[in-house]
Amino acid sequence: MFDFEPVARAKLPPWHWAWLSTGGDGSETMQANREGFERYQIRARRLVDVSKVDTSVRLFNQSWETPIFLSPVGGHRTYNPDGELATARAAKSKRHLQVLSTVTTTSVEDVNAARGEPVWFQLYQRDEWGQTRQLIKRVESAGCPALVFTVDLLGGRNMEQFNRVSQRNRQQCGACHLNGQPLTDLRNRPMLNALSVSATPQPEIGTPTWDYVKRLKDATGMKLLVKGIVTREDAELAIQNGVDGVYISNHGGRAENSLRPTVQCISEVAAGVAGRAPILVDGGIRRGTDVYKALALGATAVGVGRPYMWGLASFGQPGVEAVLDILRREFQLIMRQSGVTSVRGIGATQIVDRQRS
Template identity: 40%
Template sequence: MGRDLSAPHAIPADVVALCDYARHASARLPDPVRAYIEGAGADGLTASANPAAWQAIRLQGRVLADLRGADTGLHLLGLDLPHPLLLAPVAFHRLVHEQGEAATVLAAGATDSLMVVSTQASLPLEQIAAAAHGPLWFQLYMQPRREDTLRLVRRAEAAGYRALVVTVDAPVNGLRNMEQRAGFRLPDDIRAVNLDGMAPPEIREEPGRCAVFLGLMDAAPRWEDIAWLKSQTALPVVLKGITGAADAERAVGIGADGVIVSNHGGRALDGLPPTAEILPVVAGAIAGRVPVLCDGGIRRGTDVLKALALGASAVLVGRPQLHALAVGGPQGVAHMLTILRAELEVAMALTGCRRLRDIDTGALWPERRAW
């Protein structure tokens, strides 16, 4: 695939926002890798709608507020965090940097950012934890065999991960046409190493049929599997991929310790609403019983403030971390997070919000439209 993973150049002088990292990464990465990272389900309607929806929300400026002692700290699932910016679980960091997730986790530590490590990381979860200088959560894809799921959980517990983030919205991959057209495939030296030795779903073969209803969904997790997982670990369990009030209610009822409003970055089911539209619906259903987090199209500190105003406790950023890693290595990821935090602080200052808890719908223009 012609990957060029030589040491990234110094961060270009014109990189001052996350969109600049995306632009430089697009020029640096081979076409198939770029198609994998940027690829979305089908026509990309949801992927395009995610950032557009945040951009459409208007803010309410406030002047002469007393912001002495302002900060961005929060308490989340037993952790005191200095800011609400989390690195979302993203697979295969070695596609863009030779050190992969080990480089990203250095940036997380340097910026006091919580990183959520993917089941499909290109390095062992223990190796990533050993390089960490801050708290980690482990994103869990539940496996067809419960013993394999439990093996991943026990490894995460032993390595010191502080929570499990169970992705529930992708029992099958979306049909990513951009990726298909580019002919993307993983290089021979990159794989989901944490799944080595685990049994894949048993797929039946029938002419003219895809695998979805021939075994994939038979092996997909169900609500009873979440209840079982809760009974097997003392770690907080967060469900990622909640897109409606009914599932939010059921998540709380089954004992989830938190939920993440996510449409998988538009990579799974195309046609879902943007997360800015879903977030207030889910937050309203949760009604403060457990933390609500959000991802999908967060590209500016103003987007973060808007998400917090609509009910999120924190946000996660996905693609931008790979853009920054491809361009500037660990320094790039740290710089990307620093930009986002600075933008959030400026937005808080100009909307008169001294603490995260002060951010509510009063920070939004009354006639806001998010879609």
């Protein structure tokens, strides 16, 4: 999996690479997300019949062959001309859950068609409620079963590595800067460029709070998840406010530079959720053993962001497929090697926390 990173880097214009690879401030939290996995060791059991291993999980009422899913990443055409379509085809052929970003460069309808079934949709709220509602209605009409509200950038962020490169590099590429417009131009964002301004606009006052979450819940029949939760307190509030799923994330270390890896947030969030909702997690997951550790700590499903973008940038759809294959293979391998035959069997007794032992 790591071998895709330098290939992607070599293929992408420096500005695009900088956007993909940057973290917040000096990228220390992004690094911490990786290093966090080193704190946990695996307790392998022997002499268990592991000839058959079941990696499936249930999320709401759907069964998935694997707990590994594709986290929402904006603008896939930045990395490959086929963009989200290539990703959706890979997710389809490998049967993975895909979460589509609000700032996708392909419409939800086209992505759903390529995926062969509706994807989950990630929401960035709009400044005006009427527009947010339009967006929700559109994805609901497209059949998306779940809405993932991202809450970890509400205070803003500082992308230093990216800013440094982007100041030097003003290169435009035909594939993703549609009509010569920069990526940030909303005309290149099919989920946003069609939103109409309502006759009686209702601009938001302040940034979203839990009241906003309740408003979202009332506005849709889709399952509602909140992405960016990292504490027990917020996990409890999420459940109290009717959220259906809690998604632990620090935006791949692209939000605040907390130095706190997401893997170390799982136990406390799981304590707050107390079995009342599925827990998703992402951040720094690069190996099957990382997936395993996250599940052992209490996650239900585990997402990857940059890795499948490396695959996409390197080789398009087959690149995404190869990345997913590697992760799945490694995950099955560690299940077998540690004597576990189903995901349910991956629990607290399967790992050791080095800081506690």
